[in-house]
Amino acid sequence: MDYFIQQLVNGLTLGGLYALIALGYTMVYGVIFLINFAHGEFFTAGGYIGVIALSYCIAHGYTQTHPFLCLAGAFSLAMIYSAYLAVGVEKIAYLPLRGSRLAVLLSALGMSIFLQNGMMLTQGVMDKAYPGELFEGGFSFGMVTISYLQIMIITMTVLLLFGLNRLVYKTKIGMAMRATAQDKTMSALVAIGSNNIISLTFAIGAGLAAAAGVMVGLYYGSVHYDMGFNLGMKAFCAAVLGGIGNITGAMLGGLIIGLVEVFGAGYISGQYKDVFAFIILIGVLYYRPTGIMGENIDETRV
Amino acid sequence: MSAEPILELKDVHSGYGSIKALKGISLKAYPGEILAIIGANGAGKSTTLMTICGIVHPDQGEIFYKGKKINKIPAQKLPPMGLCQVPEGRRIFPRLTVEENLILGAFYRNDRAGIDKDMEHVYSLFPILKERSRQQGGTLSGGEQQMLALARALMTKPEVLLLDEPSLGLAPIIVQSIFDIIADINKNSDTTIILVEQNANLALQTAQRGYVLETGRITLEDDAESLLNNADIRKAYLGE
Ligand SMILES: Nc1ncnc2c1ncn2[C@@H]1O[C@H](COP(=O)(O)OP(=O)(O)O)[C@@H](O)[C@H]1O
Ligand SMILES: [Mg+2]
Numbered sequence: 001m002d003y004f005i006q007q008l009v010n011g012l013t014l015g016g017l018y019a020l021i022a023l024g025y026t027m028v029y030g031v032i033f034l035i036n037f038a039h040g041e042f043f044t045a046g047g048y049i050g051v052i053a054l055s056y057c058i059a060h061g062y063t064q065t066h067p068f069l070c071l072a073g074a075f076s077l078a079m080i081y082s083a084y085l086a087v088g089v090e091k092i093a094y095l096p097l098r099g100s101r102l103a104v105l106l107s108a109l110g111m112s113i114f115l116q117n118g119m120m121l122t123q124g125v126m127d128k129a130y131p132g133e134l135f136e137g138g139f140s141f142g143m144v145t146i147s148y149l150q151i152m153i154i155t156m157t158v159l160l161l162f163g164l165n166r167l168v169y170k171t172k173i174g175m176a177m178r179a180t181a182q183d184k185t186m187s188a189l190v191a192i193g194s195n196n197i198i199s200l201t202f203a204i205g206a207g208l209a210a211a212a213g214v215m216v217g218l219y220y221g222s223v224h225y226d227m228g229f230n231l232g233m234k235a236f237c238a239a240v241l242g243g244i245g246n247i248t249g250a251m252l253g254g255l256i257i258g259l260v261e262v263f264g265a266g267y268i269s270g271q272y273k274d275v276f277a278f279i280i281l282i283g284v285l286y287y288r289p290t291g292i293m294g295e296n297i298d299e300t301r302v
Numbered sequence: 303m304s305a306e307p308i309l310e311l312k313d314v315h316s317g318y319g320s321i322k323a324l325k326g327i328s329l330k331a332y333p334g335e336i337l338a339i340i341g342a343n344g345a346g347k348s349t350t351l352m353t354i355c356g357i358v359h360p361d362q363g364e365i366f367y368k369g370k371k372i373n374k375i376p377a378q379k380l381p382p383m384g385l386c387q388v389p390e391g392r393r394i395f396p397r398l399t400v401e402e403n404l405i406l407g408a409f410y411r412n413d414r415a416g417i418d419k420d421m422e423h424v425y426s427l428f429p430i431l432k433e434r435s436r437q438q439g440g441t442l443s444g445g446e447q448q449m450l451a452l453a454r455a456l457m458t459k460p461e462v463l464l465l466d467e468p469s470l471g472l473a474p475i476i477v478q479s480i481f482d483i484i485a486d487i488n489k490n491s492d493t494t495i496i497l498v499e500q501n502a503n504l505a506l507q508t509a510q511r512g513y514v515l516e517t518g519r520i521t522l523e524d525d526a527e528s529l530l531n532n533a534d535i536r537k538a539y540l541g542e
Contacts, residue, residue, distance in 0.1 A: 175402050176409060179395045185357055186393040188377035189386070190458065191410040 002143035007266045008259070013150045013219070015258020016157035020212040021235035022242070022250040023164065024205025030181045030245040031201045033101060034094065037108040039209060040232020041115035042086050046078040046210020047223035048123055051130050053077050058131050067134060075156075078214050079207040086206030087199045089115075095195070112228075119225040127222040135218065153215045160208060161251055167204075168247060177201060181245075230274070234261075237281045243291030252292060256280065306369070308333045308494050309354070309385075309462055314363035316353045317518075323349040325518040326363070331462065336488050336495045338505040338526060340539055341515035347498040348390050350515070351464045355387050356380055367462070382410045384461030388468065390498075392451040396440025400431055403439050403450055407457025417457070424453035427483060445476035452483065462494045463487070469501045477501075481508055502539035506530045514539075 021043050028036045057063050057070035093111050097103040138147035168174040180187045180197040187194050216231065217223045238257045242249025257277045264276035284292065307330035317323040323346045331337045341347050352358040354365060356377035365372050367385055380386075395403050404424065408417045425432040428449040434442060442450060448468055455463060465484065469477040485508060488495050499505035506512055506526040514522035514535065522529070529535050 172405060172409065175398060175406055178398060178402075179406055182395050182397060183393055186389065186395065187406075188357060189355060189381065189389065189393075190406050190454065191378050191381040192406070193376070193378040 003266070006144045007262050009144070009146055009150060011259035011262035012255065013153050013258070014262055015255035016154060016161075017212045017215055017219075017254075018231075018235050018238045018258050019251045019254025020157060020160060020208045021231060022238040022254045023247065024209045025236050025239040026242070026244055026247060026250040027177075027201050027205045029239070030247075031177065031198055032094075032098070032104075034104050034108060035236070035244075036202075036205075037105075037232075038089055038111040038115055039086075039205065040228030040235075041112055041119070042082040042206035042228075043209035043213045043216075043232060043235075044119060044223065044225065044228035045085055045115070046082045046206075046213030047217040047227065048119060048128065048213075049078040049081045049210070050074045050214030050217055051128050051223055054131050054134070058133075063131070063134060071134065075211055075214055078210040082206040082210035082213070083203035085115075086202040090199060090202045116226055116228065123225055125225065127224050129222045130217040130220075132221060149218055153219060156211065156215065160211060164204070164208065164247070173197075173200070234274075234277050237277050241281050241284055241291055243293035246291070246293040249291055249293030306333075307331055307366075308368055309496070310366040311350075311354070312364045312366070314350075314353060314360045314365060316349060316358050316360040316363075318358070322361075323358075323518055324353065324360075327515075327518070327520055329513055329520060329523070331494055331496055333494055334488070334492050335511060336485070336497060336509040338502075338509035338512035338529075339496065339498045339515055340500070340502040340505055340512060340529075342539075343500065344517075345515040346518045347515055348466055349518075351387055351389070351466050351496070351498060354464065355385065381458045381460075384459065385464075386455050386458045386460035386462070387464040388451045388455045388466065390466040390470065392447045394439035394442065394447045394450055394454075396438065398439055399436055400439060400442070400450055401435040403454050404431075404457050407454035411457075411459070420457055420459070424456050427456075427486075428453055444471050445473065445480070448472060448476075448480055449483075452480070452487075456487070460493055462496065464496045464498070466498045467500060468497070469499060469504060477504065484508065502535070503530075 024039045024042065025036060028034055028039070053074035054070060063070050089111050093107045094104050097107055135147065135149035135152065138145050138150070168177060176187070176192045177197055177200065179192060180194045184194045213223070216227070234257055235254065238253035239250045241256060242251070242253030257280065260276045260280050261273050265273035288294070309331040311327050311329050314327045315322065315324055327350060339347055339350065349358055353360050356372070356375060360373055367383065372380065395406065398406070404421060408420065411417055430446055431450055431453055434446065439447065439450060468480055468484065472480065481504060484495060484497070487493050497505050497509055506529050509526045512524065512526045512529045513520050514529070524532070
């Protein structure tokens, strides 16, 4: 039982991270029907900005005096950087090609490779280590250990997901996002500039992914220039599993993929942990081709 | 009728790539009038409205609104200037609630108090919308959707309101009440209305003036009264 609870905590931690990344895929798809292959790189970029910021803090001893400020600064910088990066990519590589869905898709693939190589050239091919001393220790209940880091990750994830939900479903700008996803011509006729809304969607998706990037760096202890591929792929599975285009679906899909992966590794085989996500995806799509929350059916679609 | 048109098209050509839908449209709308544009299916009525609203870009010609050339202004900048369209098929946001649809009509506005007041006003015009305010737009009946589309447009505070086939697919009794409200809007708030209809009889009874559109060209312009009594028009559009 202890083992089960431990795996559950680990699974929720990982699942939350997948959910944060999955949202970017699903929101962009919801608004412009693009599978943004470069999204994983926004996540990686966030991880790098996080480690650069935290290393700077440590070098100057700020982590001793202002640990929370350092952390908040690292998250903010990472999120803002990736948000701007995503908006830039969208303006330069996607917007001019929006007439053809295939062209944009190929451009996204190209941007993914370009950004990955860019990070390899500037940050090196070796892992970049995250400072570990920020989150030492945790709570123990019998055999179950919940580290402070896990608590931080879960809390932060919940706050971000909650914030996004409020934004999308309770604010006028969120309404405009959903309207743009549903009918761009009509949106223009009620004075909504769809290009601004599309940029905003990219920025929010990339910001969430960047936050996940910092948390993944802290959780696994390092970042790597091509980590966006593997995690991005699984987050994309999560988005498809939940029903691409659907925000609630992406959150649910992320949690399911995280839990399945951790439990699969724990109870079946650690060597196959990357396979379980795909098995679940194929299994679900066989019975529900539109994913769990379906597309165009449920009101929680963007 | 004052001398200066509030909206004027001068020799406008427009279309979709190689499809030339409008081949030189010139027309004028005067402040406070109801202007009908009638024509058969495919004549270019919807394209005319979409070109005025900046959704379809003219290849040639000029569009003036309140004396200002608006050809190059992006579509989303026009509603704040008072130019507003209820498009064909109503285009309610199906997965937004009735209330959210109305709030988006006022998207560009920041006057909280004014928005609340206008919300009350459209709910009093269409009480059924108030009852259904939390329901998704896509679940409304055709008539209710047309009411919502009109109400949403009113939230934009239009000075010129373009209506594309408001009677399409509606039961006659509902059409009558929609048209009564259109006439009221025109009278009470001095809104200029351009009414596009295949139902020429209805449109010409509501309007003061009318244009006849045939395959991308204006073929006739006259008082609504005279058009209604024109033998050719009666034959072509009024089913006689
Ligand atoms: N989105 C479009 N793409 C290509 N052609 C179009 C499009 N919309 C309309 N058309 C064509 O333009 C012409 C005028 O259409 P439209 O303005 O919709 O006419 P109406 O509203 O009078 O029925 C028609 O020949 C129609 O086939
Ligand atoms: Mg039409």
